[in-house]
Amino acid sequence: xxxxxxxxxxxxxxxxxxxxxxxxxxxxxxxxxxxxxxxxxxxxxxxxxxxxxxxxxxxxxxxxxxxxxxxxxxxxxxxxxxxxxxxxxx
Numbered sequence: 001x002x003x004x005x006x007x008x009x010x011x012x013x014x015x016x017x018x019x020x021x022x023x024x025x026x027x028x029x030x031x032x033x034x035x036x037x038x039x040x041x042x043x044x045x046x047x048x049x050x051x052x053x054x055x056x057x058x059x060x061x062x063x064x065x066x067x068x069x070x071x072x073x074x075x076x077x078x079x080x081x082x083x084x085x086x087x088x089x090x
Contacts, residue, residue, distance in 0.1 A: 001038050002075045003068075009078050025052060027081075030060050032078070052088070055079070 005013065017024045033040050044059040048067070056076075057065045065088075066081040080087050 001035055004071075004075050004077045007081045009081060012081070014038075024053065027060050030058065030066075034058055038076070053059060057087070073078070 013024075013027070016027070030043065034043055039045060042059075046057055048055045048057055052067065055067050055069050057067050059065055060081075063083050064081070065084055066078050068076045068078045068089050071077050
């Protein structure tokens, strides 16, 4: 699956890359796994509901999520990331 990032997510990922290289590697590993096997159990992929209905989420760690929308062309477009509370309370 192809992936893309909103400008905000791209900017935050760049900041994180400089701030915490170990965590950045974990994110990159999970994104790579997502592109090759989006249904892998370690991603804990799930559809969201409520205010985020239509979006889906993958887990980077037990508490860190990345939220995306599948566009009409099939691309997963990541629009947010953060802890469970940060992304699901919006």
